[in-house]
Amino acid sequence: MHEWALAEAVITAAQQIAEKEKLREIREVDIKIGELQQVERDIFRFALSQLKPASFKNAKFRISTAKTTLKCRVCEHIWLFSKSKLDEDTAEAIHFVPEVAHAYIKCPKCGSPDFEISEGRGVWLENIKGVR
């Protein structure tokens, strides 16, 4: 599952930050997942629990979902991404590489494929708390 690769990235990044901030033990990790990428939370959470190193033993992973906002560059219309309008293959392609949304999604107002993914694209780390 490709969620594992993303979870590994999150753990590696969190470790790097912990090192930089000289945290001995990590207590909280806040992760945001944009709706566009449709990451399977259960798999992602399981992967995190399997991949975490010793210093993350007591870490609480808080995973929240962020809505995906798209903004048309032609008419400036702003709308929310919704998976329900996509067929399975398209949804899967966007799951792998969110940017291919540009090949399938058009502005609902003017039909342009030239839009911006303003918010809620992929997976990102919001915050880390720990003790020195």
Added chain:
Amino acid sequence: MSTMDPRTTVINERLKRINRIIAVSSGKGGVGKSLVATTLALELAQRGCKVGLFDLDFTSPSTHLIMGVKDAQPKEDKGIVPPVVKGLAYMSLIQFSGDHAAPLRGTDISNALIELLAVTQWGELDFLVLDMPPGISDAVLDLVRLVKRIEFLIVTTPSRLAFETVKKQVRLLQELKVPIIGVVENMKMNRAKNIEQETEKLGVKFLAGIPYDLKVEEAIGDVAKLGDTAIAQRVRKVAANNIAQ
């Protein structure tokens, strides 16, 4: 702490079992990057090396057309595992965007590139060949920033218009201390030596002159025919003498 993108941290982990990463690049479009990249990957594989080919010209991918790839879907297994196409581990955005045009801006290109570098499980390879978009684009700068150990092979034509852009690219790469394997001069119509001499003045190796070959167009989509073109013949020598050694 500001919010951060975790993907860049695993890129070198994903690439660590690849011996050499070669970007085939040029200041210009239409000079033969995709043909040189594809034949280089195929020739290295012919020599018994394990080779990957990654089409990074996201807005105008061509390597699938050159090799006549019909349907080759990556598998999902703790990341994305590239399918094997003509003996190469092969990745192209085409596998996700199909025949649809994907109008990507600079930031989208960077994001797609970082995403694929972070999740693709190439496994063990002797060579990963990258077919680059033209110019000193975001893709070139991102790769140099994110992929340690990247090397460049640069394609020009005899035209001053192509070579002037190549000169700029060479200087930039030299400033960034990125190794340049050398320059190939494609679509030669005569035996002029000026590009060869100018290349050497830049302190860069001139690898080969490739003649303009009418057989190329007919060979597109047919890997066996491609092997008989002047491009493959010259690239084969470069692979043997300057790359695989």
